[in-house]
Amino acid sequence: MIGCQDFCGHYDWTFEYLHREYGDEALHDYWEQAISRDSQRHARALISDKGFQGMSEYWGHTLVEEEAGYIATEAEGLYRIDMYRCPSLGFLLEHGLRHYHDYCEHCMGWIAPIMAENGFSIDHAHNHRGQCWWEIRRAADSKGPSAPGEVAGDHDVRLREDWPAGEEHLFLRSRRAVSGPA
Amino acid sequence: MAAPDFYFAINATFRFIEERWGEEALNRYWEAMGRGYFAPLSARFRTGGLAAVEAYWRDFFAEEPGGEVDVRREGGRVAIRVRRCPAIHHLRTHGREILPRYCQHCRVVSGVIAENAGLSFAMEGGDGACEQWWMEEGEGKR
Numbered sequence: 490m491i492g493c494q495d496f497c498g499h500y501d502w503t504f505e506y507l508h509r510e511y512g513d514e515a516l517h518d519y520w521e522q523a524i525s526r527d528s529q530r531h532a533r534a535l536i537s538d539k540g541f542q543g544m545s546e547y548w549g550h551t552l553v554e555e556e557a558g559y560i561a562t563e564a565e566g567l568y569r570i571d572m573y574r575c576p577s578l579g580f581l582l583e584h585g586l587r588h589y590h591d592y593c594e595h596c597m598g599w600i601a602p603i604m605a606e607n608g609f610s611i612d613h614a615h616n617h618r619g620q621c622w623w624e625i626r627r628a629a630d631s632k633g634p635s636a637p638g639e640v641a642g643d644h645d646v647r648l649r650e651d652w653p654a655g656e657e658h659l660f661l662r663s664r665r666a667v668s669g670p671a
Numbered sequence: 672m673a674a675p676d677f678y679f680a681i682n683a684t685f686r687f688i689e690e691r692w693g694e695e696a697l698n699r700y701w702e703a704m705g706r707g708y709f710a711p712l713s714a715r716f717r718t719g720g721l722a723a724v725e726a727y728w729r730d731f732f733a734e735e736p737g738g739e740v741d742v743r744r745e746g747g748r749v750a751i752r753v754r755r756c757p758a759i760h761h762l763r764t765h766g767r768e769i770l771p772r773y774c775q776h777c778r779v780v781s782g783v784i785a786e787n788a789g790l791s792f793a794m795e796g797g798d799g800a801c802e803q804w805w806m807e808e809g810e811g812k813r
Binding site: 490491492493494496498499500502503506511515519522523524527528529531588 | 673674675676677678679680681682683684686687691692700703704707708731734735736756757758765776777780781
């Protein structure tokens with residue numbers, strides 16, 4: 490039986506399999522169709538029905554269930570997550586598993602379509618070491634990402650000494666931007 | 672980190688592959704997973720024999736949430752009686768449409784793991800309850 494206890498291991502392996510067998514477009518389609526629309530339909534429904542409150546309910550439940558190390562910050566027109574210890578990538582690092590070259594990419598792969606359909610956009614960066622931050626605003630809101638510490642104070646993952654140690658991938662308004670210090 | 676909502680993603684992954692590329696593509700995915708991702712498990716079973724098989728599945732089902740499973744050694748085989756499959760139970764509880772061939776992944780993936788460990792595998796039932804046997808060569812399931 491394929492279990493949920495090592496799900497992140499065979500999930501990562503599946504990314505590499507789909508990429509190798511069917512190509513990059515198929516993998517991105519998998520994240521959007523299978524994960525975003527099918528598997529995570531409960532997240533889609535919460536965010537569609539309740540907006541920011543739905544995000545809070547979804548990630549509050551999910552990240553606790555997955556035993557993540559994170560802080561969520563809610564402000565007017567903004568939902569922010571600072572992740573210090575991603576349980577998903579953490580599982581791979583702990584077990585020496587790395588089949589697909591960019592495991593972290595899958596989060597934007599399934600979350601961005603939900604946000605786009607519900608009128609939100611995402612500023613986000615991850616450093617491939619189990620740390621990332623997310624700022625979700627209404628798409629009509631022209632504000633860019635906050636300065637480090639501006640929204641989450643000392644909890645801002647970008648203020649950690651170990652944040653720059655990994656390779657940063659930055660997304661602005663839900664699109665991949667240049668890598669580099671935030 | 673055995674979060675049961677991950678069963679949603681496993682079910683969705685099977686559905687995506689079968690709907691997009693067909694039943695044989697899903698079989699190939701399962702076979703490749705058995706040969707690739709689970710290669711270390713085959714090696715562990717090859718080295719440790721049925722004692723390793725029994726220990727692995729006992730620990731495995733103790734971790735999977737919501738299942739009711741008995742694992743026992745019976746001479747030259749390990750019998751696994753799944754009275755309540757944790758995956759099917761969670762998917763049903765949450766009203767998810769379960770891919771009709773969902774249970775076939777056990778037959779295919781475990782079959783490949785067993786073959787590469789010098790063992791054989793058999794399974795009867797499905798749809799939330801089944802019996803599985805891991806056997807030394809020449810051993811029957813009954």
